[in-house]
Amino acid sequence: METHGVPLTPEQAHAALADTAHIRASTAALSATPWPNWFFVTLTLYVAALPISYGGVMADSDWLLPRPAWMAVLLTSTAVYAALFAVAARAWRNATGVALRFDVLPKRATVPLAVGLPVLLVGAALAFRVTGRPVWLIAASLIGAAVSVGFHLAFVRLHRKTP
Numbered sequence: 638m639e640t641h642g643v644p645l646t647p648e649q650a651h652a653a654l655a656d657t658a659h660i661r662a663s664t665a666a667l668s669a670t671p672w673p674n675w676f677f678v679t680l681t682l683y684v685a686a687l688p689i690s691y692g693g694v695m696a697d698s699d700w701l702l703p704r705p706a707w708m709a710v711l712l713t714s715t716a717v718y719a720a721l722f723a724v725a726a727r728a729w730r731n732a733t734g735v736a737l738r739f740d741v742l743p744k745r746a747t748v749p750l751a752v753g754l755p756v757l758l759v760g761a762a763l764a765f766r767v768t769g770r771p772v773w774l775i776a777a778s779l780i781g782a783a784v785s786v787g788f789h790l791a792f793v794r795l796h797r798k799t800p
Contacts, residue, residue, distance in 0.1 A: 676725035681785040683718045684754070688777035690714065691762035697769070746791065754784060 693700055693707030702710070730736050761777030764770075 673725055673728060676721060677785075677789045679718065679721050679725075681782050681789075683714060684758075684781040684785045685778045686714060687711075687758045688761045688774045688781065691759060692765040692771065692774040695762045695766045697766060700771075746788075750784065750788065754781065757781060 690707060690711040693702055694704060694711055696704070696707075700707075726736065757777050757780060761773040764773040
């Protein structure tokens with residue numbers, strides 16, 4: 638390695654490589670930082686509302702609201718969530734210079750979440766349809782909210798470990 642045409646000593650080269658590794662680790666941790674708090678609350682509420690909305694859409698007959706109303710609630714909440722996600726991601730990128738990323742998180746946590754949460758949310762609606770018991774929806778709502786809080790806390794913990 639050279640700087641300004643002058644070769645680096647082995648110690649200087651090792652220091653430069655260590656600085657590069659530190660910058661990469663800091664960038665990875667920073668890009669995995671928690672959502673803004675307002676979006677964390679939005680995400681948690683959205684995840685908690687999904688099983689109830691799916692249950693209303695999938696119920697055998699009208700349950701609390703007519704089926705078209707449940708569909709409108711589901712589609713509207715999803716559209717609002719997507720818009721707020723875009724705002725949160727843009728605000729985070731503007732504040733930190735890095736995009737929100739999931740690829741820096743441990744696969745042992747993100748893969749079960751990516752598979753398990755949809756199964757939980759849709760499975761509870763199916764169980765509700767079969768049994769007619771809303772306890773499935775309530776349980777899925779509470780579990781989904783707990784998972785959202787747990788992941789937020791994991792993000793916070795990961796960020797605090799930034800070298």
